[in-house]
Amino acid sequence: MESDTSSRMKSYVGIWIGLICIAGIEVFLTYRNFPVHELLAFLLVLAFIEAGIALMYFMHLKYERPSLFWSLIPTVLFVLLMMNQIWPDAYRLAKLKLLIQ
């Protein structure tokens, strides 16, 4: 048990370093002068990878039964995905904004 714990802790430290590196990459990318949309895409992808790692390892979702993963994660993603239907509207907001002189 003892060695099990310490070996797990070792892997956690590895993951921790990895997460910090991803955060570092995010900052690095921010100053690479990408267009806003591309930057957003990169950052979101990295953030989702980070969140995925945190979910699976830090929050132990990987070690639970798969049914837990399949009950929770698709549900949240589905709801968040549905929320994206507001976007056509946000662009309309920018396009039709009352021009105040």
Add this chain to the structure above:
Amino acid sequence: MHETSEHAVHQHAPPTSFIRKHIFSLDHKVIGKQYYGLALLAVFIGMVLSWLMRIHLAWPTWPIPGLDKLSAVGAPAGVMTPEYYLSLMTMHGTIMVFFVLTNAPFAAFGNYFLPIQIGAEDMAFPRFNMMSFWTTFTAFLVMIAAFFVTDGPPISGWTAYAPLSAVGKDAGPGLAMGQNLWAISIAIFCIGSLLGALNFIATTLDLRTKGMSLSRMPYSTWAWFVTAVISLLAFAVLLPACILLILDRTAGTSFFIPSGLVLSDRLQPHAGGSVLLWQHLFWFFGHPEVYIAILPSIGIVCHILPVFARKPLLGPRATIGCMIAIGFLSYMVWGHHMFVSGMNPFSANLFSVPTLIITIPATILTLLLIGTVYGAKMRFTTPALFCLGFISVFISGGISGFFLAQPSLDTYLHATYFVVAHFHFVMAVASIFGVFAATYFWFPKMYGRMMSDTLGKWHFWLTFIGVYCIFMPMHYLGLAGNVRRYSAFVDDYLIALIPVHKFITIAALATGAAQLIFLFNLIWSRFRGPIAPDNPWEGTSLEWSTTSPPPFDNFGGRHMVVYQGPNEYGVEGTANDYVMQTSPEKIVTG
């Protein structure tokens, strides 16, 4: 390492002090009754508000005696001012949707019967359960307090569209303190509902007794479970929306307020927000909320109808599948409330298709219920009648959904009485019919006494015919273009429609009065009704395997073991025509 974990449920002894027993009780049965009582109080307040509104619409100059006592400003000499009409309308909508339709079929009956139906001794977290009731109760008090502040309750409707709801007193009376109280109350309500939903899900998943597999759960339990999942995610969106609204109102932010607004001749000091954002957030919650209101009632009817039809529900798996499908689809369709709201018109088609698709599971559910009636040996008790009434009303209300789901027709029908008719039929009346059925059905279990069937039948007939007289004509008004939320009809074409409104008002007053029969029946039967046997209706589910009313730990220390599904009615070759879920006998299917 596991022996230390436990649930408080299994350890606490029945409380003896009055406060622990009846007020701050951890017992899910008491909490269920508390929710029911709160819903009953709320429904009568909401009904009286609707009476006042209906009287004002039909006879706008009549002074209503006593109304000036409630608000001297809102109703000088008893004549309602336009803003007071809107105040009452807002409160009617809010109280009915949140404190009645969310509470009665879901929180009240769910709390009482979900643990019993799955054979548990209590909810998974009794303390959370108590907290969620008292949180909801606090929300109710805060909401009612809005009646007594200077300018009265808010006038922005139960949807509280920004910027009317966001800019404060310059937008009109009631939008200062009244609207603050509204937003705070709803935020508190969200917290209470989230706590409740967590508890329901955990209980359903973890506290099922031996043999109670998911597929053997009664339909009502399924419906409460699906509803809990919906509300867990829906209220999670309304909560931040309310917080942002409160910030806009009190802290000077402008999430929902664009720049350059002039209200009451004052240029508002806000900039940069979006009005449609509130509508998106609100309806992202609001549409699932509709299913939070109706799904438990569907489940209750699916549970009760077979008992009185003495035959199994048609298509058990399809029923549950449809409930889940409705829950799933409810998150894809909220934009149909916003077809003409200034939303991008392309999105309208995006929202219209899933909205129409929802009619498929709804139709299947209705057809299965009708198919269940086919060839049944119907016992026409009051709960059975309310179930049949539910089907009829649900059809009538659902049909108009076909119209409103289409953006091209919504350009004409949006914000007319057609919409009022639609959602009252399908969400309010249908849901309340489920609640009535449940009340007549479970009252013997809850109080150990039967309700009067004669009074119940009078109640049913008057209510059933009454609701058709109230809401069917509203379709015609809608087709004639009668706009809703008008406190008086001054347009030329609306004046011609006032006779219809008078008819509706009379029907509403009569139907409302018929509810007094119900109230009388409820109170009278509580003390004077004949003593109920343990299983008066010959039902199969677990609540009928215990005493009426159930003991503190629901089954008196016994551990129920389940061998059957909840659907074993009309079984041939058995002593009775049904097999209890706890009965180990083998059923020969032929």
Add this chain to the structure above:
Amino acid sequence: MGKLFAAVVFVITLISVAIFVMHTWWLPIDISTTGPAVDRQMNDTMIGTGILFLAGQLVLGVFVWGSSSRKSGRKIRIFPGGATPLVTAAIILVGLEILTLTFVGSKAWGAIYLTPPAANSLRVDVQAEQFAFYFRYPGPDGQFGGLHPDKIDDGSGNYFGLDPANDIAARDDIVVGSLVVPVNRPVELTLHSKDVGHSFYVRELRVQQDFVPGLDIPLHFTATQTGKFEIVCTQLCGLGHYNMKAYLEVMPEDQWEQWLKSQAGQ
């Protein structure tokens, strides 16, 4: 009791349907080029759902009637074929209805909201406020003056927030309380709201569109008949919501030009 229930359901259903069929209360005349498609869609939906409604209620009544039979020794009967035919029928029938309605209906919707206005449209600005509509024509110079919320002053009749002192284009803008348009000419409205959400609803045009504070919402229509029609607000906008209205006057082209001239002179 079952027979009584069936009878009551029959009576309610028949009376309801009869009133729909008799068109006792119905849509008013249609004066818009995009309206007939909406009306057709309304009729199709009415027929389709009417059949569903009738069938649903009547079958419910018939089944309840049958289920109340007290014949002794009667056995329960399961619906022939069980749930499968019902589920399949629902999916196919309702699915077909949905598909048809969507395809036909999205055209009617698109004609109103997804097509650009014609090039020769008459441009009119609409300002909605608590609780009135005001309409602005560009005047002889054909140009609208800019909008300045800080200049809005109802007391002096400056409902739009024009700044004629500094803005020459604003000086000849015609601001009136009724929407007067020539017949058969496309009209392009730009909807502004001064304060809260409002809505532009003319029953006869079969058009409804909210005003969104902070946004300029476009809307276009062509009126095909002359006459005076009511514009009402359908979006809850405050205490005077019920009283928020204006008139749409559709005039022959020459008469309209005269009207415009007389307004410009004032």
Add this chain to the structure above:
Amino acid sequence: MRSRYFTALAVAVLLGSGMLVFAKPPAGSGSITGKVTYTGTPPKMKPIDMSKEPSCAKQHATPVLTENVATGPGNALQWVVVYISAGDQGSTAPSQAVRYDQKGCQYLPHVLPMQVDQGLQIYNDDQTSHNIHPLSKINAEWNKSQPPGSPAIDTKYDKPEFIPVKCNIHPWMHGYFIVLNTSHYAVSGEDGSFDIKGLPPGKYTVTAWQEQYPAQSQEVTISGSEAKTANFVFKVLPY
């Protein structure tokens, strides 16, 4: 019941005010008269379109004009409040309430001066609901609707202030409550003339207030029962 109550109240008010008149004769007999005029081109008053309220529209044969710069013949400027802004010894408010009417979707009068703590009664004479919303900043703000046939709103203001009044139902309805510390004031008529009476001898500052243009003041000294003249000229702009 209610109407009898009001009759009794009205009689009492009349008697009371009559007695006050007898008990307290005017403290002085000096007066200030004059005329308010303008120079420049005044903005054109716009006709008000009341078509959304037919019951009001039909009360006016020709459209009513906006009144923010109301002019009369001979460059007269109407609705200018001329009052003693300094030098007045002050007096208690008269018990006679001032009356404000909503008739034909207009405020009558457009500008209503009153004294601090003087009663203010607001009547709705129309067949439609009105909403009366005085946009006060110093005094407490309120916003009330008055359905047709409901009793008069009875109120008063306890601090001096120039309060714009608007109807939230009919956006064109605009007026002013002028709450003053003095009982010596007048409003210029259609011909621009005004007349402040009953001034005891003393040195006064007379101020003329117009809703759109900056206020003007003059020093006037009154000795005995003389009648002084003070004219005011406002510079107006076409836009």
Add this chain to the structure above:
Amino acid sequence: MSESEMALSAGQSGHGAFMEPSPYGIQSKKLTMWLFIISDAVTFGAILMVFSYLRAGTPNWNAPFRFSPSIINGMVMTFVLLTSSLTMLGAVEAAKAGRKAASLKWLGGTVLLGTLFAVLHIREWFHMFDEGWRLFQNPTGGPVIFGAAFFSITGLHLMHVISGVIALIVIAIGYSTDWLDANHVETTGLYWHFVDLVWMFVFPLVYLMNASR
């Protein structure tokens, strides 16, 4: 079902012989924490959507955060919060292995790091107040909505951090006095990691996307 899972499902109900096994084989408390987390994830999702929606709808957005001090501070805070997740993992692992003293030490570390995060955050807020930032004010001349969104989102997150710290303190005290057990530590750990997970979105969306470049 493996033996440990059996024990788990038995453990969660007290008398597993009479119960259906839990479908996920985890304690009700942990399941409820998961449910709360998905609900809260939707809440944060909604509020980040609000921010992004307003940003997409504002044509003249100016990114106000300079590299120093804002982004550097954000990086430090990210580091602190990530590290606190690591110490939390230590606490959970130690508690599971029954090494209570070690677990309490790790918990203490987590509390310290959590507090440090909150302090850094509040310090940043005060710094911004000094610059003239308010809920309704943007000293850089950009859209005022940024101030509102920034303070609301980070405020909501900060509230989660602070309540997490309080929860950790309560859990630590309870655990040391045997009132609570290792499972409570694990459940609280889930919450703490979730707070960290939210920051993984807040940092890029609110800070990095608004870094002036």
